[in-house]
Amino acid sequence: MSLPPGMKFNKDGLLVAIVQDSKNHEVLMQAFMNEEAMRLTLATGIAHYFSRSRNTLWKKGETSGHVQYVKEMRVDCDQDAVLLKVEQVGAACHAGFRSCFYRLVGADGSLREEGDKIFDPQQK
Amino acid sequence: MSLPPGMKFNKDGLLVAIVQDSKNHEVLMQAFMNEEAMRLTLATGIAHYFSRSRNTLWKKGETSGHVQYVKEMRVDCDQDAVLLKVEQVGAACHAGFRSCFYRLVGADGSLREEGDKIFDPQQK
Numbered sequence: 001m002s003l004p005p006g007m008k009f010n011k012d013g014l015l016v017a018i019v020q021d022s023k024n025h026e027v028l029m030q031a032f033m034n035e036e037a038m039r040l041t042l043a044t045g046i047a048h049y050f051s052r053s054r055n056t057l058w059k060k061g062e063t064s065g066h067v068q069y070v071k072e073m074r075v076d077c078d079q080d081a082v083l084l085k086v087e088q089v090g091a092a093c094h095a096g097f098r099s100c101f102y103r104l105v106g107a108d109g110s111l112r113e114e115g116d117k118i119f120d121p122q123q124k
Numbered sequence: 125m126s127l128p129p130g131m132k133f134n135k136d137g138l139l140v141a142i143v144q145d146s147k148n149h150e151v152l153m154q155a156f157m158n159e160e161a162m163r164l165t166l167a168t169g170i171a172h173y174f175s176r177s178r179n180t181l182w183k184k185g186e187t188s189g190h191v192q193y194v195k196e197m198r199v200d201c202d203q204d205a206v207l208l209k210v211e212q213v214g215a216a217c218h219a220g221f222r223s224c225f226y227r228l229v230g231a232d233g234s235l236r237e238e239g240d241k242i243f244d245p246q247q248k
Contacts, residue, residue, distance in 0.1 A: 030205040
């Protein structure tokens with residue numbers, strides 16, 4: 001599988017991946033991809049990322065079953081970020097919410113939960 | 125202005141900002157924020173970022189007029205990314221497209237333009 005010419009991975013070999021629900025357009029999460037993750041995502045149609053905390057390739061949902069089927073991949077103008085439109089199985093967030101962006105920031109810096117909770121991580 | 129406690133700026137003092145149209149939910153661009161940019165965005169309701177290429181604070185649209193009025197800010201589970209829902213004046217992309225993500229990536233790595241072009245950067 002070929003990557004588009006001119007992709008700009010940063011000094012750590014990564015680029016930003018933004019993940020959006022292909023149906024309701026909710027932004028679900030943000031992750032990073034290395035070349036291998038991008039290649040595997042294009043080849044399989046299933047989202048793969050690079051986990052910085054575990055320093056390894058990461059097939060999203062491999063243990064949880066919450067995989068992401070990629071319907072569309074886009075690249076931004078300077079080719080250091082990609083946008084995936086996905087069909088999300090279950091929840092994107094390990095905290096049990098459908099989207100990782102489940103907290104609103106107030107003008108005073110306060111945080112307030114507002115999002116669909118799909119599962120309780122304590123019950124896993 | 126206070127930032128939410130526990131924000132995780134990276135070793136360069138930055139976090140990922142994802143910018144989404146508050147009305148049609150199109151993902152418009154991806155940028156980075158430092159603490160000052162996040163504070164100014166919360167204080168003014170107008171999107172500010174940190175430009176890595178120019179190594180300076182960047183008020184989006186300061187020269188082009190293509191400012192972003194922030195309707196909502198969200199933070200992700202590990203607090204190293206924010207999502208801005210904005211009212212975009214003009215186009216988010218310097219290439220003239222409404223969204224920076226104006227190119228689709230094919231499974232073979234090919235790129236195809238598909239996006240709303242708002243202005244011709246050659247005519248500016």
